[in-house]
Amino acid sequence: MLQVKSLTKIYDGGVKALDNVSFEVPDGQFLAIIGLSGSGKSTLLRCINRLVEPTAGQILWNGEDITAASQDEMRRIRRRIGMVFQHFNLVHRSKVITNVLAGRLGYVNPAWSLMNRFPKEDIEKAIQKMKRVGIADKAYQRADELSGGQQQRVGIARALMQDPEMILADEPVASLDPVLAHSIMTHLEDINKKDGITVLCSLHFLDLVHRYAGRVVALNEGKLVFEGLPKDIDDKKFKDIYGRDAERVG
Amino acid sequence: MKNKNDRKASPWKSIKVGLASLLVMVILAYGFQITKINLEELRSKQRQESLIRVARALAKPDFFEYDQVEEVINAPLFVPCLTDGSLPAMPNQTASNPYLVITPACANPGDTIQVEGFNFASKASGPLRFVPGNDPNNVVTLGRVNVETDSTGYFIASMILPDRQSTDMQYIRASLRRNIGLPHLTQTAHDTWDKIIETVFLALLATVFGTILAIPLSFLAARNLMKPVKSPLISISLSALGWPIGIALGFLIVREVGDISNAIGSNIWINLASVVVSPMLIWLGMRWAIPPEEINPPHLPIRLARLGVLLLGVLVGFYGFFQLASLTKIVGMNLRGALGSFGFLGNFLFQVGNIVALLTPVLGGLVAGGALGSFLGRIGQQGSEKLSAKGLKTINLFLTSIAGATILTLLGLLINWLYQIGNPLYTLWGPMAVGGLLGILLAIFSEAKEALPIGMVIYFITRTILNALRSVEALIMAIVFVIAVGIGPFAGVLALGLHTIVSLAKLYSEQVESIMSGPLEAVQATGANRLQTIVYAVIPQIIPPYISYTMYRWDINVRMSTIIGFVGGGGIGFLLQQNINLLNYRGASAQMVAIAVVVASMDYISSVLREKTI
Numbered sequence: 070m071l072q073v074k075s076l077t078k079i080y081d082g083g084v085k086a087l088d089n090v091s092f093e094v095p096d097g098q099f100l101a102i103i104g105l106s107g108s109g110k111s112t113l114l115r116c117i118n119r120l121v122e123p124t125a126g127q128i129l130w131n132g133e134d135i136t137a138a139s140q141d142e143m144r145r146i147r148r149r150i151g152m153v154f155q156h157f158n159l160v161h162r163s164k165v166i167t168n169v170l171a172g173r174l175g176y177v178n179p180a181w182s183l184m185n186r187f188p189k190e191d192i193e194k195a196i197q198k199m200k201r202v203g204i205a206d207k208a209y210q211r212a213d214e215l216s217g218g219q220q221q222r223v224g225i226a227r228a229l230m231q232d233p234e235m236i237l238a239d240e241p242v243a244s245l246d247p248v249l250a251h252s253i254m255t256h257l258e259d260i261n262k263k264d265g266i267t268v269l270c271s272l273h274f275l276d277l278v279h280r281y282a283g284r285v286v287a288l289n290e291g292k293l294v295f296e297g298l299p300k301d302i303d304d305k306k307f308k309d310i311y312g313r314d315a316e317r318v319g
Numbered sequence: 320m321k322n323k324n325d326r327k328a329s330p331w332k333s334i335k336v337g338l339a340s341l342l343v344m345v346i347l348a349y350g351f352q353i354t355k356i357n358l359e360e361l362r363s364k365q366r367q368e369s370l371i372r373v374a375r376a377l378a379k380p381d382f383f384e385y386d387q388v389e390e391v392i393n394a395p396l397f398v399p400c401l402t403d404g405s406l407p408a409m410p411n412q413t414a415s416n417p418y419l420v421i422t423p424a425c426a427n428p429g430d431t432i433q434v435e436g437f438n439f440a441s442k443a444s445g446p447l448r449f450v451p452g453n454d455p456n457n458v459v460t461l462g463r464v465n466v467e468t469d470s471t472g473y474f475i476a477s478m479i480l481p482d483r484q485s486t487d488m489q490y491i492r493a494s495l496r497r498n499i500g501l502p503h504l505t506q507t508a509h510d511t512w513d514k515i516i517e518t519v520f521l522a523l524l525a526t527v528f529g530t531i532l533a534i535p536l537s538f539l540a541a542r543n544l545m546k547p548v549k550s551p552l553i554s555i556s557l558s559a560l561g562w563p564i565g566i567a568l569g570f571l572i573v574r575e576v577g578d579i580s581n582a583i584g585s586n587i588w589i590n591l592a593s594v595v596v597s598p599m600l601i602w603l604g605m606r607w608a609i610p611p612e613e614i615n616p617p618h619l620p621i622r623l624a625r626l627g628v629l630l631l632g633v634l635v636g637f638y639g640f641f642q643l644a645s646l647t648k649i650v651g652m653n654l655r656g657a658l659g660s661f662g663f664l665g666n667f668l669f670q671v672g673n674i675v676a677l678l679t680p681v682l683g684g685l686v687a688g689g690a691l692g693s694f695l696g697r698i699g700q701q702g703s704e705k706l707s708a709k710g711l712k713t714i715n716l717f718l719t720s721i722a723g724a725t726i727l728t729l730l731g732l733l734i735n736w737l738y739q740i741g742n743p744l745y746t747l748w749g750p751m752a753v754g755g756l757l758g759i760l761l762a763i764f765s766e767a768k769e770a771l772p773i774g775m776v777i778y779f780i781t782r783t784i785l786n787a788l789r790s791v792e793a794l795i796m797a798i799v800f801v802i803a804v805g806i807g808p809f810a811g812v813l814a815l816g817l818h819t820i821v822s823l824a825k826l827y828s829e830q831v832e833s834i835m836s837g838p839l840e841a842v843q844a845t846g847a848n849r850l851q852t853i854v855y856a857v858i859p860q861i862i863p864p865y866i867s868y869t870m871y872r873w874d875i876n877v878r879m880s881t882i883i884g885f886v887g888g889g890g891i892g893f894l895l896q897q898n899i900n901l902l903n904y905r906g907a908s909a910q911m912v913a914i915a916v917v918v919a920s921m922d923y924i925s926s927v928l929r930e931k932t933i
Contacts (some may be wrong), residue, residue: 118844139704148846158837161858171855175846183854224841231845239369 070095071117071235076126078112078291086112086306088291089126093268094284096234099261101282101299102271105311108288110271117269118150119143119282130235148175151228151266152283153257155240157220161213161229165204168212168223169195172230191230198226200255217250225256234261242277250274254281275302324788340477376904380912385498390439393455393490394419394877398480399427407488414438418473419493428482432918436493439472447478453487459794460492468495473828515913517808518890522876524812529819529876530869536820537827538853539781544831548774548849552765554699555720555773557757561695562688562727569687573637573680580641583904590646596883597639604632633686640679648672706765715762723758724751785821793879797888808889815876815883823872828880830864870925877921881914 071094078087086109088233094100102110110148117128128135130146138146151172159168173181173191176189199205202222206214212223221298222242228236238257242250258281261268272278278285279299287302287310294309295302309316360366395407406424417438426432434447444467448460461481466474478491538544550558561734583589608625617625654665703711731750740746765771797814804810833859842856884892891910898906 120840120844140700144846144848146846147844150844152841152844154837156837158841160838160842160856160859162862163855167855171842171847172845174842174851178604178609179848179851182851185854217490227841227845231772237844 070129070131071269072127072129073113073117074127074129075140076113076116076125076128078109078116078121079124085183085291087116087123087288090293091126092286092293092296095265095314097261097265099258099268099270099280099281099283100284102269103273103275103278103285103310104271104288109290109291111239112253113153113288114239114269114271117237118147118152125317144175148231149234151231151236153224153228153236154239155236155243157217157224157244159212159220159223161211162236164190164209165212165215165250166208168196169199169226169230169298171261172227175231191242195226195230196221198227198229199223201229202226216250217245221245221253222256225253226261229260229268233266235267235269236267238268240271240273250277251280275299275307278302338889345659374906377908377911379905380908381505381903381905382909382912383502383508384505385502386500387496388440388499389445389496390417391494392417392419392436392439393450393492393494394434395424395455395488395490396421396432397425397486398484398489400425401486407555409682412437419491421491426480428480429868431479431890432491433475433477434466434491434493436466436468436474436495436741437472439468439470439474439493441470441472441497443468443472443495445493445495446477448492448494448683449478449481449483450490450492451481451483451485452489453485455490455492457490466493466495506908507898511891511909511913514884514891514894515917518880518884518892518914519917521808521811521875521888521890522815522880525815525819525876525880526869526873528812528816529823529872532820533823533827533866534779536785536824537831538825539777539856540785540828541831542775542778543834543836544853544857545774546772548772548777549770550696550700550764550773551703551711551770552719553703553711554696555771556715556718557699558692558696559722560718560725563725565688565691566684566814568691570680570684572634572687573683576634576637576683577641577676577680580638580645583642587646587649590642590649594646595643596638597642599636600635601639604628604635608632613881620921637679637683640675640682644672644676644679647675648670679832703768711767713767714764715767716759719758719762720755721758723754723756723761724731725752725754727751727757744921754779754899781824785825788817788821789825793820794883794886795884798839801887806887811880811883811888811890819872819876820878823868826868826872827861827865829870830861834860867929870929872924874918874921874925878918881918 072090072319073093073171074088076090078086079085088107088109090113102113112159116123117135119138122270123136126136133146135143135146160171167185168189172194173187177191179294195207197207202225204215204219204222204226207219207223212220215223216298221244224241232245236257241257242253244254254277257268257270260266270282272282282299285297285299285302286293287306289310295306302310331932335848375665397407401889407426409420411422412418415438417436420435422433422435444465447462447464447466449462450457450460452459461483466476466477466480468474538840549642580593583593608628632840651665651668651670653664654668656665658665702714706714727750728747731746734740744777773787793814796817797811800810800813838860839852842852847855880888880890880892881895883891884890884894885896887893894906895910896913898904898910
């Protein structure tokens with residue numbers, strides 16, 4: 070169970086990215102986070118693994134206070150939270166397998182990893198995860214030789230390497246075409262259903278939300294404006310989330 | 320049409336433009352005076368002549384020469400004609416020996432005579448001279464007419480007789496030289512070759528050392544890496560205490576290890592055994608002490624045992640270093656004699672052994688300083704998380720004052736060493752008191768648990784030092800190093816190396832600042848610590864620009880090393896300066912050509928390599 074309580078984030082310039090946001094996510098849920106660009110979706114996801122330090126509020130995960138964790142504790146918490154990014158965030162010049170193995174960095178002993186040595190089990194595991202997302206044949210290619218959809222699958226494999234209990238996906242399909250988007254979302258759904266991993270996924274398109282999400286929270290200018298099931302988003306709610314001028318297209 | 324008013328020419332604007340142009344004129348005029356621009360100098364005949372002479376010498380670089388043979392033939396004549404009308408004996412006109420025919424065989428000073436030469440070597444050239452006095456071997460000569468023989472060995476020339484009257488027989492001398500055999504390299508060419516090789520390697524070594532040291536510095540000078548580095552005060556002061564203590568301890572202990580290694584002896588077999596066994600021991604120790612993965616933190620006794628094993632491993636490692644140094648020295652010394660013309664390989668091994676032996680205690684100090692500093696810093700971090708704010712503040716007062724006092728005392732000692740002030744009030748007690756006070760103030764006015772941006776402090780200090788050192792030209796650094804290590808290429812390597820470190824560190828750090836932050840974020844999100852993030856997300860991104868900048872720097876270093884010899888830093892510059900001062904422009908020209916060839920080919924090679932690696 071992930072509990073977000075009165076979370077507020079004010080950036081250095083005074084921009085209020087999150088304004089007193091509270092919600093809960095039960096284990097094993099597929100939660101979609103929707104909202105316009107700049108509504109605070111990315112900040113919210115990054116506060117959960119503290120890539121962004123929240124200004125106020127609390128995040129509890131299975132009773133553990135993430136916001137109060139020390140650096141050492143944070144390392145242990147982060148390694149159980151996988152993250153998938155809009156721009157994949159792979160290290161372009163490294164091999165695919167190195168990118169995937171990077172997911173183990175929170176577990177392996179730093180001293181060995183600095184010498185680029187990973188335990189055998191980890192390497193086997195990496196190949197297995199790459200097989201699962203269908204890119205095992207690309208293992209020894211450079212990451213930037215892969216197409217966008219393949220790169221995102223590397224990103225997912227990297228997140229899976231962490232043996233995560235939760236995956237944060239920050240607009241994982243926003244840079245991909247619709248066909249690839251569905252394929253990536255299917256992988257995330259598979260992970261959510263088969264492995265019981267909680268998925269928090271920010272999305273743009275409502276049809277993806279209807280198709281994949283179990284529950285939705287919506288942000289507008291940092292405030293939580295909707296929380297509920299995807300089918301409950303009617304026209305009025307839609308205008309609340311996306312503004313008066315918005316038209317439904319999907 | 321909105322801007323109509325702005326575009327309209329106003330008298331005020333014209334006046335401003337006029338004044339500005341006037342000001343520019345005045346500044347330029349003053350500049351002319353200051354820099355003494357004077358084209359009249361160019362018109363002076365003397366300058367033009369020397370310019371032409373130098374230009375012609377420069378156009379003929381002193382690379383090749385022929386061996387020459389010289390034929391010297393004298394022919395007698397009287398100046399003026401004797402009163403009795405007697406003439407000198409005609410030379411023996413045979414078909415094979417060279418001889419001169421002078422017509423007329425006597426004449427008054429100022430008259431023109433005709434000199435014909437027969438049977439000389441073909442295509443030989445040289446001067447005709449007037450030899451005064453009754454001695455055909457006289458080295459004093461007057462006048463000079465250059466002649467050149469045709470293919471049959473014949474020449475004809477006219478000569479005006481000088482005003483040197485005598486009743487004795489006087490002579491006309493032809494000294495004709497001709498080239499024999501094939502052209503060969505001159506001594507200058509050999510010297511130039513030696514020195515240009517020295518130059519290239521000087522640049523290479525400076526670049527290698529500079530690059531190695533610039534890489535870690537560049538991380539400290541990169542804003543995006545240093546900005547997130549924040550620590551609470553207690554952690555900073557403990558770490559600040561840990562560094563000097565660690566450095567001192569490490570230095571002493573490793574030197575002790577060195578003594579032990581020396582006591583064990585410099586027997587090649589012992590050395591070899593140690594060099595083989597110690598890495599194996601370290602490997603075993605690491606395998607035991609550093610488990611590949613740890614899901615749960617282990618208990619204290621196990622952690623202590625692991626720490627002990629690691630410490631032991633480090634000591635064994637340094638022992639191995641000393642043994643390695645001893646081994647390479649022995650091997651190098653033996654090879655130096657045995658390898659003949661490849662003796663430099665032996666010398667290299669010997670010097671490397673020396674360097675390793677010299678640097679190992681320093682390395683030990685740095686390792687121990689870093690280890691103790693970061694260890695105490697972590698303890699401070701944990702302490703600040705567990706202790707109450709009030710208790711923390713009390714501890715901070717104490718620790719920060721000690722840390723401040725230590726830092727400023729060390730600075731004071733350094734200043735005392737540099738300036739020899741010799742007054743402990745200013746260099747010991749004063750800084751100690753001020754440091755302590757500053758520490759106390761810092762502890763009072765900062766929040767006990769607040770994380771201070773120590774990363775940015777380090778960033779600014781590093782940047783300041785880099786900028787200050789970078790503004791000192793390598794040439795000036797070379798002057799200092801010439802005093803430190805004597806005239807020669809070593810001083811040049813040190814000067815160029817130091818300049819390379821500071822300028823590369825700056826260029827590198829800018830590259831680090833411009834990397835993509837996405838991968839950094841992604842690696843951090845997996846739970847990687849700071850070092851892992853650097854190795855997995857930063858380094859792969861900066862390799863291409865680092866290579867390209869290193870090449871560029873090598874290029875610069877080659878060019879710099881050609882002139883670093885002007886101040887005694889070795890390389891070809893020394894030769895060039897010498898030749899310029901001796902007015903040997905043909906020699907100087909040879910060196911300039913060599914420099915141009917080397918710089919151009921470096922340019923080409925580095926551009927090709929850059930294309931290949933990126």
